Amino acid sequence: MANIIIKKPDIFGKTRSEQEMNMRKEWGQTMTDENLDKIKFLEKKAKEKVGSSKNFFTPIDADKVK
């Protein structure tokens, strides 16, 4: 049996919110808590609608969530 090793370049986070939470443990935040909540909402919607678990929303997208 051969083992295939898959490198994970997205070790810092598969989504923007995961990356944001990791960055807050390192150097600080890149967005407001409100925008982080909105991006988590968008990621949830993206997963529900198209099954996407790897994506990168920005605060430009978050601003459109009312």
Place this chain on the structure above:
Amino acid sequence: MSTFPDGLYEYGGVPVGGARFTSPWATHWFVDGISGSDANAGKKPNEAKATVDAAVQLAGVGDIIYIRPLVYVVGTGMARYTEQVTVDLAQSNLSIIGVNYPNNNEFGPRLRYISSGYNMDVSGPALHLENIHFFEATSSSGPIILRNNGATNTQRGSDGFTAYNCHFKGGVVYLQGGQAGRFVNCVFYLGTPDIATGYLLLADSGVSGYNQQVRNCQFLDNNGAAPAVNYFTTAGAHVYNLLVEGCHFGQIPTSSAFFTIGGTLSTGMIVNCFFNSTNVDTDTDVSIGGTTFRLVQCFDQTGMIDATND
């Protein structure tokens, strides 16, 4: 539910054209001008590069670069990354994100280039910037140039460019036309040098702009003094379906109009903006070449601007 005027999102739903879907091969890079080194691999915060350009030159399509802010220096203020950054076609769809200073959500790392040339020189498409503060110091250029040579297709820096919460100081932000450039929650201020082309140039004489948006941005005057030139202009070229929404403009420039929309075929609108002047005259205080370009629900110090002459 669509919302006027951009109609871009569903109420409570996912915005149309939202996330960038990350490539399985995308890499995260880290830049730390305090304790990083360009000899580091740059793939972990504790093994970060020291300069932004070192990370950019290693980055590939769809990668993400995080930048740590530098520290305050007594006498000179917040320290800056003093370098020129070049984004080529090989780095298309790159995201460069500044980590904000503690306790200030609107203040990210600073970038300054003191030699001749633009602070950031971009040929690769779909660059995304967040929380980066540019401070250009030469009179012949500006904070950023997004190159586009049209059908030649070797420079596509303005196509799909987005900037969020960025500050651009000194010289022109030069978007050479192209498709769907976005400036959201950004601040433009001239400071010094005060050059002839103004704060934001949306087109090039040879390349028109398409579907560009400037939303919730501030165009500052010179701290109480009127600037000399347009806040934004199109260099005589056409812009199609330009949307300028929710922006604030400082005092009227001394030798020119608030903005100049060149090109007789230009289309679009400027909506819900405030101009810090009395009785803005749409014949003289703004310059609109296109006959189907409109000022909609904009205000000056005396109330809503009469746009019958736009």
